[in-house]
Amino acid sequence: MAAAWNSLVNVLGPDLTRIVIGLVGVLGLVQINALFLVWLERKVAAHIQLRIGPKEVGPFGILQTIVDGVKLVSKELITPRHVDRKLYMLAPVAIFLPVLLSFVVIPFSETLQIRDINVGLLIIFAFSTFNVLAILMGGWASNNKYSLLGAVRSVAQNVAYEIPLLLSLLSVLLWCNSLQMSEIVESQSRVWNVFWMPIAALIYLICATAETNRAPFDIPEAESELVAGFHTEYSGMRFALFFLAEYSNMLIVAAVATTLFFGGWKSPPFLGFLPVPGLVWFFLKTYALIFGVIWIRWTFPRLRFDQLMNFCWKIMIPAALLHLVVYAGIIKFIR
Amino acid sequence: MGMIKDIMVGGWSLIAGMLVTIRRIYRPVVTVQYPRRQVQMSPSYRGHIELKRFPETGTHHCVACGTCMRFCPTNVIKVQGEKTHTHSEKRANLYFIDFSHCSLCGLCVANCPTRTLEFSDEYEMAHFSRWDGVVDLIHRLEESA
Numbered sequence: 001m002a003a004a005w006n007s008l009v010n011v012l013g014p015d016l017t018r019i020v021i022g023l024v025g026v027l028g029l030v031q032i033n034a035l036f037l038v039w040l041e042r043k044v045a046a047h048i049q050l051r052i053g054p055k056e057v058g059p060f061g062i063l064q065t066i067v068d069g070v071k072l073v074s075k076e077l078i079t080p081r082h083v084d085r086k087l088y089m090l091a092p093v094a095i096f097l098p099v100l101l102s103f104v105v106i107p108f109s110e111t112l113q114i115r116d117i118n119v120g121l122l123i124i125f126a127f128s129t130f131n132v133l134a135i136l137m138g139g140w141a142s143n144n145k146y147s148l149l150g151a152v153r154s155v156a157q158n159v160a161y162e163i164p165l166l167l168s169l170l171s172v173l174l175w176c177n178s179l180q181m182s183e184i185v186e187s188q189s190r191v192w193n194v195f196w197m198p199i200a201a202l203i204y205l206i207c208a209t210a211e212t213n214r215a216p217f218d219i220p221e222a223e224s225e226l227v228a229g230f231h232t233e234y235s236g237m238r239f240a241l242f243f244l245a246e247y248s249n250m251l252i253v254a255a256v257a258t259t260l261f262f263g264g265w266k267s268p269p270f271l272g273f274l275p276v277p278g279l280v281w282f283f284l285k286t287y288a289l290i291f292g293v294i295w296i297r298w299t300f301p302r303l304r305f306d307q308l309m310n311f312c313w314k315i316m317i318p319a320a321l322l323h324l325v326v327y328a329g330i331i332k333f334i335r
Numbered sequence: 336m337g338m339i340k341d342i343m344v345g346g347w348s349l350i351a352g353m354l355v356t357i358r359r360i361y362r363p364v365v366t367v368q369y370p371r372r373q374v375q376m377s378p379s380y381r382g383h384i385e386l387k388r389f390p391e392t393g394t395h396h397c398v399a400c401g402t403c404m405r406f407c408p409t410n411v412i413k414v415q416g417e418k419t420h421t422h423s424e425k426r427a428n429l430y431f432i433d434f435s436h437c438s439l440c441g442l443c444v445a446n447c448p449t450r451t452l453e454f455s456d457e458y459e460m461a462h463f464s465r466w467d468g469v470v471d472l473i474h475r476l477e478e479s480a
Contacts, residue, residue, distance in 0.1 A: 047359065049359070050359060295357065296353070299355075315342070
């Protein structure tokens with residue numbers, strides 16, 4: 001084992017080894033996360049609707065999603081006749097890879113972070129913008145009216161919601177005076193950012209829900225109007241990649257929210273005496289946020305498209321701008 | 336000011352909605368896990384018809400008059416009877432219905448002169464062949480004894 005490790009480090013160098021091992025680990029995390037979240041989503045939905053949900057495969061149906069995954073892998077990859085072949089095949093990959101890369105800078109615990117870059121936050125949002133491009137690729141290449149409409153809606157929505165999202169994060173950056181994820185966590189050792197700026201946290205969570213195309217902002221894939229939106233024409237593992245990317249995106253936005261607003265891997269200040277590792281705190285907070293997103297999905301109906309856009313341009317963006325100005329003033333003159 | 340009030344009221348209604356759903360998570364489920372557990376059918380449920388068993392005689396009172404057969408809008412009922420001796424009353428010895436065509440209108444039950452027909456609480460009626468929908472009511476009555 002040690003010899004294999006040494007030869008790997010010799011061939012790739014310590015930096016590249018770290019990234020390769022990290023990405024392999026992240027790939028595993030992403031798969032397990034998707035399996036778990038699909039199960040959690042179905043269970044929560046079922047209990048909110050006074051049903052039981054999956055229960056046949058494994059204890060509490062926990063193995064149901066693995067069986068579904070096997071089914072998806074074994075399915076035929078259908079390519080419709082009039083699609084733009086190159087883009088059609090590239091889109092699932094293009095939506096999944098940037099998601100994977102965003103995990104590179106997320107601090108899972110004090111020591112568990114693949115790369116601690118000083119523009120960490122910028123990297124995450126640079127990669128997550130690819131999402132829009134991949135959705136547009138998939139929707140356009142499918143040569144299908146539902147796909148195209150879904151893709152157009154998705155792009156309009158994501159571009160609009162990116163603005164208040166980044167504006168709300170900007171006040172966090174001013175507050176912590178850093179883009180480096182580990183420093184942002186470090187600055188919250190005593191009080192979490194969510195207590196300093198609850199409105200920014202709220203704006204971030206709303207925009208993140210919209211960014212991940214989750215209900216009540218799921219109009220790009222509105223089942224009742226657009227079949228499945230931009231991934232209508234995809235089947236088998238290509239569809240699974242879209243699905244995987246959606247659930248991994250949820251993990252990323254929740255992980256970023258945890259890092260920026262909820263103290264990252266740090267324990268809550270009044271529970272500091274507990275011998276719980278930072279990794280556990282990090283995932284507890286992240287999945288609590290994801291549970292909130294799932295809870296929202298099964299509570300509220302879908303918005304109409306004009307309501308969605310009005311909400312963003314008339315309320316969210318002015319609120320985020322005002323918040324930024326107020327906090328810049330506070331930091332400049334009071335702190 | 337109106338807009339801020341709208342936002343506050345709307346925000347509160349969202350929270351109220353979320354409280355409603357989170358309370359549901361802890362409520363007992365209302366569905367029945369069907370093949371393992373089954374529910375008692377309500378008395379107003381209409382399955383296919385069957386012959387009533389009267390406690391005073393221990394059997395049905397069908398006299399094979401054929402009223403049900405003539406009233407049936409889809410002709411799914413076939414009933415035949417015989418007399419055991421010259422002066423005895425007629426008794427049904429064959430009673431078949433083809434449930435696959437039955438519309439459960441209930442004319443047979445409503446018009447039976449001896450009130451010997453009723454709706455069963457049978458609901459597992461999926462079959463592999465069209466002949467499986469044919470029910471032998473006399474046989475059913477004998478089996479249930």
